[in-house]
Amino acid sequence: MTQVISTHEVGKRYGHKWALRDCTLSVPEGKVVGLVGPNGAGKSTLLHLAVGLLTPSAGTIDVLGASPTEGSKQLSKVGFVAQDAPVYAGLSVAQHLRMGAYLNATWDHRFAESRVGQLDLDPRQRAGSLSGGQRAQLALTIAVAKRPELLILDEPVASMDPLARREFLQSLMEIVAHGGVSVLLSSHLIGDLERVCDYLIILARSRVQLAGEVTDLLATHWRLSGPRRDPSSLAADQVVIEESHTDKQTTLLVRTEQAVLDPTWTIKPVTLDDLVLAYLSNPPRPERPALGAGQSSRRPDLGVVR
Amino acid sequence: MIRFTWLQFRAQAAVAFGALAVIAIALVATGPHLAHLYATTVADCSVHGDCAAATTAFASKDRLLQDLGNVLIALPALVGIFWGAPLVARELEARTERLVWAQGVTRSRWVLVKLGFVGLASAGGAGLLSLMFTWWSSPFDRVNIDRFTSVFDQRDIVPIGYTVFAFALGVAAGVVIRRTLPAMATTLGVFAAARVGFTQWARPHLITPLRVLSPLHLTSGMTYNSVNNGPLTLVGAKPGAWVYSAAVVNKAGHPVASTFLDHGACLQSRAAPACIGQLRELLVYQPASRYWAFQWYEMAIFLGLALVLAGFCFWWVRERLG
Known part of the structure; x- marks a missing residue:
């Protein structure tokens, strides 16, 4: 699988504080990739490193086979919509399109104008008076009209109402349907992204907790419930992600490539929501051996998917 | 851009x-x-x-x-x-x-x-x-x-x-x-x-000023000045120049006090060549020609x-x- 982004132990430090540390991950080509993690996980920092807005304090990051700060050729290959979709409040919609035309050699003005028309935006309206949803649509138009190979969106729908959110994701899916662009979008809620993503990366505390095709993830994670028992007695290929016990019952969320054959378990499929929450609330903590050495060897860090 | x-x-x-x-x-x-x-x-x-x-x-x-x-x-x-x-x-x-x-x-x-x-x-x-x-x-x-x-x-x-x-x-x-x-x-x-x-x-x-010692020569537009009976200075010397100081000095090069004016009405009269002949003017200034520099x-x-x-x-x- 070709990668559009691959990082190796990349980190960004502000003073003594690390916003992102030792992050190693890969983003596959030709997919819509969701980057999910709690606030403060370093998602924005990672995306800013990928578009060259920030330079790493440690490690390496490689985007489309080059350093993100390589130059204007690299910049023209990556489209970016920053969090809250910043636009120039004093410039009109049409002037934003002119900015795009002035600053991008690969600019597709016909596309930009027709999209503004479809969105029912008044070209003369100042961007400062657009609604949040319209602003994000304008920012998306600018990012897509430069015809990038990779489109990166930072929390694109976080501050939108449900209707604007649906329309925005609809637009995004139309753009993806035209093909030729890989998409990476971040969110702290998987619910936002579930409809559009076909690949998922879960990031918590700078670490990749899980990465994979959505269909594969759903096919390899199960919720098991049955009489109370010790999770360590499970088959070797079953990795416990989350466990909860009552006096009589045990409920587990396990990852396994094989079918679960033990007849004492009631087996249910998991939703993407359950899965993300399980990984986010139970991140593997190698720095905390209190969980037990056995535990950590049973829970390998799934950081690298090559 | x-x-x-x-x-x-x-x-x-x-x-x-x-x-x-x-x-x-x-x-x-x-x-x-x-x-x-x-x-x-x-x-x-x-x-x-x-x-x-x-x-x-x-x-x-x-x-x-x-x-x-x-x-x-x-x-x-x-x-x-x-x-x-x-x-x-x-x-x-x-x-x-x-x-x-x-x-x-x-x-x-x-x-x-x-x-x-x-x-x-x-x-x-x-x-x-x-x-x-x-x-x-x-x-x-x-x-x-x-x-x-x-x-x-x-x-x-x-x-x-x-x-x-x-x-x-x-x-x-x-x-x-x-x-x-x-x-x-x-x-x-x-x-x-x-x-x-x-x-x-x-x-x-920016430029070292000129420092010129010459016989006292009063022209029209020049007057004497003295603050609190301090040393005697000239006002209006070198029109157009930037004058840092214009002191009246005696033959030994020492500043002349304003009380000098009182002795024998030497300076007021402007008609006492012997009196004025003892005095010099010490100008430190930038000449007008240096304006563009x-x-x-x-x-x-x-x-x-x-x-x-x-x-x-x-x-x-x-x-x-x-």
Whole structure:
């Protein structure tokens, strides 16, 4: 699988504080990739490193086979919509399109104008008076009209109402349907992204907790419930992600490539929501051996998917 | 990138160059009249007689001169505050740098074009205003020949240096502070300090002054002065020159006290060659011919400082923002 982004132990430090540390991950080509993690996980920092807005304090990051700060050729290959979709409040919609035309050699003005028309935006309206949803649509138009190979969106729908959110994701899916662009979008809620993503990366505390095709993830994670028992007695290929016990019952969320054959378990499929929450609330903590050495060897860090 | 810089800058440019046009119209409307007035009253005053009265009458028409002089003094600060400080700071404040730096133009090019374009506009605006004003005020300047001290920084080319310096200072304050208003305040404070400091402590040392000891020779327009019975000095020596000190000294080179005036009415009479023959005048001054050298030096120094600040902005935007 070709990668559009691959990082190796990349980190960004502000003073003594690390916003992102030792992050190693890969983003596959030709997919819509969701980057999910709690606030403060370093998602924005990672995306800013990928578009060259920030330079790493440690490690390496490689985007489309080059350093993100390589130059204007690299910049023209990556489209970016920053969090809250910043636009120039004093410039009109049409002037934003002119900015795009002035600053991008690969600019597709016909596309930009027709999209503004479809969105029912008044070209003369100042961007400062657009609604949040319209602003994000304008920012998306600018990012897509430069015809990038990779489109990166930072929390694109976080501050939108449900209707604007649906329309925005609809637009995004139309753009993806035209093909030729890989998409990476971040969110702290998987619910936002579930409809559009076909690949998922879960990031918590700078670490990749899980990465994979959505269909594969759903096919390899199960919720098991049955009489109370010790999770360590499970088959070797079953990795416990989350466990909860009552006096009589045990409920587990396990990852396994094989079918679960033990007849004492009631087996249910998991939703993407359950899965993300399980990984986010139970991140593997190698720095905390209190969980037990056995535990950590049973829970390998799934950081690298090559 | 130039076209986009213009797209962002044109509203500010329109305000500034509109104001410049209004000033130009006012100057063109009144300038020929002033020149005519000068030609008919002051220039041929010796024919009519009373030159002093004509000069005083003419010089009293300088109200507009004062106002426009103040505009020229304030112009660099205004450029620094309203063009320089927001140039990058406003982007950082509105977080629009995340939009523009993700376009197909590198950050280095972005900041270089912005600095260059708006910097040149600053230099051009200041140059135009100063040129117009210098032309308009030339009749006054012929009456008030003290070019070094009272009007030096409102004439000819030094306003260009000040303005470009203030602009670069504003940009630098903006990139470091990252917020528009504090950057504006800092720009004003640092610029005022730099100007006052330079005028007070640097300008007098740009060129070593002439130091001339000569027999005391009073010409018309020169008088004696003494503060609190202190040493005797001369006022009005070397018209048009920048006089640092003009002391009256005796043969031994020592300053003469003002009480010397009382002895035998030696000086008042002006008719005592023996008395005056004992005295010398010790002048430390910059001759009038050095005016342009001072203009060039001062402009070059401020432009040099502006260049250093611009380099700093470039480095900071490339390396420190991100």
